[in-house]
Amino acid sequence: MITSITEEQFNMLLGFKYHIWTYYHENDASFDAMRWAEMLDKAGINWFVQNTVAILMETRANGFSSLAGLLKAKGIEVRNDRCA
Structure with a gap:
C-alpha cells in the first residue's frame, strides 16, 4: 500500500525532521512533541x-539523507498537486 x-505536508515534515533529529542527536531539550503533533x-x-x-530520525545518518527518498522507501510518496 502506498x-x-x-x-505542503512534505515541507512541514522537513521542519519536523530537523527538530526531531536535533532532539535525538544534539540533545535539544527545546523539542516540543505536543506542539509538533498538534x-x-x-x-x-x-x-x-x-x-x-x-x-x-532515530538513525543519525538519516538526518543527512533526502527525506523524500527515505519516505519513498517506506511507501510514502509526495504528490505533485500543481497543475502542469
Whole structure:
C-alpha cells in the first residue's frame, strides 16, 4: 500500500525532521512533541507518516539523507498537486 502526502505536508515534515533529529542527536531539550503533533495533525498528516519520520530520525545518518527518498522507501510518496 502506498501512502501519499502533499508538497505542503512534505515541507512541514522537513521542519519536523530537523527538530526531531536535533532532539535525538544534539540533545535539544527545546523539542516540543505536543506542539509538533498538534501542527502535523492540523495539516492532515496521518500518524503513520508522523511516526515513520520520527523513527527514521532515530538513525543519525538519516538526518543527512533526502527525506523524500527515505519516505519513498517506506511507501510514502509526495504528490505533485500543481497543475502542469
